Amino acid sequence: MYENNLLLERGAARDLPETILLSDFLLDCQVRNFSPRTVQSYKSNLKYFLSRHPIRISPEDLKVFLVHIRDEKGFAQSTVENYFAALSSFNDFLEWEGVIERNVVPQFRKRYLRQYKDQRNEERQLINLEQMRDLIDSAEWICHKAMFVFFAKTGIRRQELIDLDVQDLHVSKRYAVLKPHAKRSNRIVFFDDECAQVLETWLKWRYNRKIRISALFIGVQGSRISRDAVYEAVTEHGLQLGFHNPEGLLNEKFTPHCFRHWFTTWLRRAGCPRAIIQELRGDTRKEAIDIYDHITQDELKEDYLKYIPKLGIKL
Structure with missing residues (x-):
C-alpha cells in the first residue's frame, strides 16, 4: 500500500507547476541540512535558469x-x-520525485566543465608576515582590525566568521566555538594573546556604544556583517597596500580565503606537524593512522600557541 501511494504521489509530481517543484526542492535542501547560503544560492540560480528554459x-x-x-x-x-x-542537485531531486527519468547534468558537467577544473593551476596570493601585520594595522575601525586578526590567527572560512556570535567567544580561555558547518570536523578554534588583546578592544568598543546584537562582527549599519562586506573590507585594504589587484590573476588578489592559506602555510613553515594543522583547520583526517591517533584539545592548543606567528600588532 505504501509503495502504491508513493508511486501515485510521484506520478502526480510530474504535473506540478515549476514554482511548486522549486519550492519543494528548496524544502528538500533544508531537510537535508544544506546551509542557508547554499539554499539561497540554489534558489537564485534556478529561478534564473527556469526563466529561460523548461x-x-x-x-x-x-x-x-x-x-x-x-x-x-x-x-x-x-x-x-x-x-x-x-542544476545538478535540482535534477537529482526531480529524478527522485519521478518528474524526470534521468538527471543528465552530471554527464554534461563532466564533458563540458572539466576543462575549467583542469585549468586551475594558479595559486592564491600568499603574503608574508610583515604584510599581514601591515594589513591588520591599516584597519582604522577596530571591527575590521579584530576581523582581520581573527581570520589570520584561526584560519576559519568567511561564513564561519560571519556566523559567530559574541557568546561563542571565550576570550579569557583563548578559544571560540564555531557554529556547525558541513566542511568542518571540529568547532573549537584557538587564538593567542595578541589576538585576544584586539578582540577585547573590539568588545569594549561594542559595550561603550551599547551594541546589543548577538553577532560578533557587524557591518557599518550595525547588523551582522555580510559576505560582501567582509570581502570588500579585505580587498579594499589589500588594494591600498598594493597586494590586491582586482583585475589580476588569482595569485594577484587578496581575498578572505587567502587568510586560510596564510594560516596553513605559515604554521607549516614554523614547523607545526601536519596532523596538528589538519586539526586546527577542521579538516577530516581519513587515513587509518589518523582515525586511531587521538589529539587532545590540550595538545592542540599547546602546539598552536607554539607555532602560530606573532605579528606585533599595534592598537
Whole structure:
C-alpha cells in the first residue's frame, strides 16, 4: 500500500507547476541540512535558469545556457560551476520525485566543465608576515582590525566568521566555538594573546556604544556583517597596500580565503606537524593512522600557541 501511494504521489509530481517543484526542492535542501547560503544560492540560480528554459531539460538546453552565462554574460568560472551545481542537485531531486527519468547534468558537467577544473593551476596570493601585520594595522575601525586578526590567527572560512556570535567567544580561555558547518570536523578554534588583546578592544568598543546584537562582527549599519562586506573590507585594504589587484590573476588578489592559506602555510613553515594543522583547520583526517591517533584539545592548543606567528600588532 505504501509503495502504491508513493508511486501515485510521484506520478502526480510530474504535473506540478515549476514554482511548486522549486519550492519543494528548496524544502528538500533544508531537510537535508544544506546551509542557508547554499539554499539561497540554489534558489537564485534556478529561478534564473527556469526563466529561460523548461523544467525538463535536454543537453541542448544546457549547451545554450552554458554559452549564455559563460560567453554572453561573461560570468566567472566559479559562478558558472555554481549554476551547474544547482542544476545538478535540482535534477537529482526531480529524478527522485519521478518528474524526470534521468538527471543528465552530471554527464554534461563532466564533458563540458572539466576543462575549467583542469585549468586551475594558479595559486592564491600568499603574503608574508610583515604584510599581514601591515594589513591588520591599516584597519582604522577596530571591527575590521579584530576581523582581520581573527581570520589570520584561526584560519576559519568567511561564513564561519560571519556566523559567530559574541557568546561563542571565550576570550579569557583563548578559544571560540564555531557554529556547525558541513566542511568542518571540529568547532573549537584557538587564538593567542595578541589576538585576544584586539578582540577585547573590539568588545569594549561594542559595550561603550551599547551594541546589543548577538553577532560578533557587524557591518557599518550595525547588523551582522555580510559576505560582501567582509570581502570588500579585505580587498579594499589589500588594494591600498598594493597586494590586491582586482583585475589580476588569482595569485594577484587578496581575498578572505587567502587568510586560510596564510594560516596553513605559515604554521607549516614554523614547523607545526601536519596532523596538528589538519586539526586546527577542521579538516577530516581519513587515513587509518589518523582515525586511531587521538589529539587532545590540550595538545592542540599547546602546539598552536607554539607555532602560530606573532605579528606585533599595534592598537
